[in-house]
Amino acid sequence: MPVTQIDDRKVWQRRDRAQQLRIWLGWLVGVALFMVCWEYISRQTIWIFVWDAPQQAFDMARRMSNPPWGYFDRILWPMWDTINMATLGTLIGVVIATPLAFLAAWNTTPSRFVLRPLALGIIVTSRSINSLIWALLLVLILGPGLMAGIIAIALRSIGFVGKLLYEAIEEIDENQVEAIRATGAAPTQVLSYGVWPQILPAFAGISVYRWDINIREATILGLVGAGGIGVQLSASVNSLAWGQVSVIFIAILLTVVVSEWVSAKVRHAII
């Protein structure tokens, strides 16, 4: 707490001069960086379009405000596809992620220097690529359709479920594992009686949570051709049928709200 003497009065300041300067310098660098970035973005922007935006927004809102409700029947089937894609993708993802999580957790991994880094590498790779990008790749390889979407969802889920699950495994109570081991159990029995019951609630919670996220993500995978409601969305946007777009938005919103409610209920029941 620096106190300075100004005209024989003591003045208290929160920080001394060096600290104050450092904070000031930090702000200077931060603001300068922001200005440089802003410059860069603004050079790439056609400002006429941006100034035009309020009018565009008005126009769009007007065209979206009268949705053709009859279109709703035609998106029921794609919606069912979307939900299927999310559910089956989550299922595959969870099935692959579970053994991976056991390999990645330091207290259950069979080899700390070979398999563990490998499993962690798979988890990181899967997590850092968004499911839309996975879908983009898979549509090229597998062709457009639900299969690409299901696998894209599964590939993204592996990392998410794997990470949360291996963290849960690392936090288990070792005493229970010790107790099971003391009965002379085989390693697989230790896993199934000592480790698995402890992480089962976390496992169920994580899976349902990921399912809920996947429903959201599945709604847009169709934009790159991976099936589901996104195909209709992209077709409507491309043909500027904003009325249909608003029907699709409402359908997505409803599905997301319902899935979030289901997932919250299930997680609440488990915990």
Place this chain on the structure above:
Amino acid sequence: MSIAAAAPQAAPRQWRKPPFIRDPRLRYAIYVGALIYLVIGIGSVNFNWDRMVAGLDRGIAFVAAFLAPDFTTRWTDISKGLLESLTMTLIATVFGVILSIPVALGAARNLAPWPIYAVCRSIIAVSRAFQEVVIAIVFVAMFGFGPFAGAMTLAFATIGFLGKLLAEDIEDIDRDQVEAIRATGSSWFQLLNYAIQPQVAPRFIGLCVYRLDINFRESAVIGIVGAGGIGATLNTALGRYEYDSAAAILLSIIVIVFIAEYSSGFIRRRFL
């Protein structure tokens, strides 16, 4: 449970793990329901096996490209895309943080009167309900193609994320400190500055850094619908079937995400 009933007979020799779902009726209902769903669900997905087999070559080509990524041929495009994504991320986070603070203040039940609370909560709800990509479609239609629309999309998504978490933090603060500052006769802004800000600032800074990290990930995606950034470059590379360049882009995304995640984790540990 059944100990009393079993007492006259010999003690049970067999022990079974208690099931996860206690109620047997519920348990079997879930099993049967899941089975029926699986049959219908898988049945209703029609697979085009021929197309998938035909695509196998491409799959192999892609894996091969991943082992030998080509950074050099399209390096100008890749570096431009990455730079665009990074600037977009920074701009969006700054705007999002600045805008999320008033929204969060309005969405905290202990600070805001009813009408303001309702408005701010609905802003948060709308921003959280839609995927970034969906917002990007609308914003690209409004602002035109390019990173500006992307930055606005991410800023909008940031408002929902930070607004909700900050509002919850403000609702959970220690009332006594607010009372103490108010007792000194402070104005509303002084109350914010001396009673509320010190209590929520450390966690908020951590959340901002975390959101910066998320925004970069998302910036790689929204380019696919025309909002600029590395996603647009990736989409072009895949459109040209240049798998080696696409692999290079993906690897750069993975590396940057990795660095961002670790540094954001490090910063958050220091501040919390």
